Amino acid sequence: MSLSTRYIREYLELNKTVTLEKIGTLTLPDAISKDEDGNIISSPAFVYDKKAVTTPEFVDYLAEATQKSHSIASADLEYFLDQTRQLMNIGSTPFVIDGIGFIYADKSGGYQLSTEKLEETKEREKKHYEDNYSNSPLTSATNYATRKVNKKVIGRWVLILLIIGVIIFGAYYIPKSSFNFFKDSPADTAAVADTLTKPKVNVPVQPEKPVRKEGSYHFIFQTYPTKAQADKRIDQLKSYGNVVSMDSSSSATGTLYRLYIAMDNVQATDTVRLKDSLKSYYGHAVTIE
Template sequence: MKLENLFALYLYQNKKLNLPGIGVFTADKIIAAPDDSEKHPVNVQGITFTNKNVALPDDDFIDFIKTHTGKMRPLAISDLESYLMLSKQFLNIGKPFYLDGIGTLQKVNDGSLKFIPGEYATTKLEAPVGEKKLAEKNTKSAYVEENREYRTGNNVSRKMLVLLLALGTLLLVGWGGYYLFKSNTGGESISETGIDTLSDTNTMLQSPAALPATDSLQVSSATGSSTTLPSGTYKFVLESAGKKRALKRYNDLQGYGNGIRMETKDSVLFQIFLVKQASPTDTTRLKDSLNAWYYGTKEMKVKIQQ
C-alpha cells in the first residue's frame, strides 16, 4: 500500500497517531471506517489534533508501515521522514497539508496549525505483504500442482493410445502374415476371375467326369481307370491327394465349369487334373498359368503327363 493511505488506517486502529514536527492526532474509541454499505463519503467525527512537539514516531507505526509496504524498517523510517519533511515545507509556505481519511492542516498567522476534519478513508487495509506473498505463492503452487496432475493424466492417456495403436498394428501385421501364409501354402482360395480368364484363353476338350458327392464313400469305376489322351493333348496334374481332400477340391472346382477331372488307380491316391490340347512349345506356358491359378505361388507344383 501507499504510505499516504496508512496514516488514517493506523489512526482508526490505534486511536493515536504521533507525527514528528507536526503534532498528535487522537481518535475516539467509537470511531471506525465506514462499512461497504456506505455509498457516499462520510465526514470524520471524533478526531482531534494537538499541535505539539513530537520528537520521534511511534515504533508501532514504523512496524505498521513496514508490514503493509513490504519494506525493511530503515526504508520505512526514511520514507516517513521524507514525507513529513515535504509536508512541513508545504505548511511553511502557506499550503494546506491533506491527510487522506483524517483531514487538512493549515498554518495560521500565529504559526500554529489549524485542523479541519475531512472524510473517512475509502481505502481498505490490505493483508500484510508477507501474507499476501504467501497467499500468491500458495495459489501459484496449487496451479502448478493442478497443471502437473493434468499433464500426468494426459501422459497416461497418450501412453495408452500409443499402446493401443501398437497392439492394433501387431494384429494387422499378424493377420496379414497369416493370410499370405494360407494363400501361399494351402492352395484353398482360388480367384473366380482367374478361372474365368483361364477358361477364355484355353478351350477344354471334355466335360468333367461324373463323380459322387463329397460325403460318398465310393468312387465310380469310370473314374478309377486311367485317362486315354488323344494325340496333341496333355494331362496337367494339379494335385495328388487322399480321397477326402481330392473329393472336396474336385467338387469345389467343378462348379466353375473348367473341365476339371479326377482319377485314381488304387483308390488311395487321387489326381486332380485338366486335359488340354496344346503344342509342345505351349506346354510350359500353360503349366505356369495353371500353377499360378491353382496355387498362386512361384513354386512349381503342376506336373505334365502325356
C-alpha cells in the first residue's frame, strides 16, 4: 500500500501538531513560512515517543481525504506506519515526509527529524513508497547481510572447485590398477560370510538434527504455550507483510511454540545490530540460535 505523506503535511498545516504511532509527535509553529516549491522552511519540532498513539483526528481527516471508511483508513495507516518503522529500524530507508523533512533511526534506537537533506530526498519520495514499503523489511535486512559477504566466502568456493577438479582428474587419468587396495582381503571375506549367517536386526535410526550452514541464524522474538496462539500471531504478522516462521521446543512446563525470523549469510558482527533492531520493532527480547 502506498500512502502519500502529503496528508501528514496538510494536517500539520491545519492543526499544527500530529502524533504518529510508536514514532512521536511533530509540531509546527503558529506562523509558518514556505519556499518557492511549497516546502515548509519554518523549523518543525519533533519529540520521539515509542509508546505514542496516532492522533484520532488525523485518522478522521485521512478517511475523508481518501474517501475511505474510517476502519479501512485506520488499517491502511497502521500498516503504513508499521512498515515505515521496520525500514527505519534496520537503517534501510528514512521516513520522508513531503514538504517537511525526514525521520531516521539514530544509534541509540530512537528517532530524529532532519531537514538538512530534504532537497536530495524529494525526488526519491515516490519510488520510496511504491517500492520499498511494498517489500518486507526482513527482505531488506537479508539483502544487506548478503552484500556484506567478503572475500573469504569467494575463497571457499574456489577451494571447492579445485577439489572437484582434482577428483575428476583422478577418475580419468589414474590407472584402475592403482585401486586394487579396494579388493576384499581374506579377513574381509570371512567377515562378510559371518555377517550373512547372522539374522539381520533392524536398529531404529535416530533422525539427525539439521545442521545450519555458517552465517544462518534464527532470531526468536516471541513464544506461546499453545499452537493456536502462535498461529494467530503468525497470521497477523504475515498480513502486515512480515516473513516469520514457527518451531517448537520442549521445556519443564511443556511445549513452547516459538516465532522466529530466519536469516542467511549474516556476518557474526551484524547479529547484535539486527537483534537490537528486531527487539525495538517487535517489543520483545530476542534470542539467537
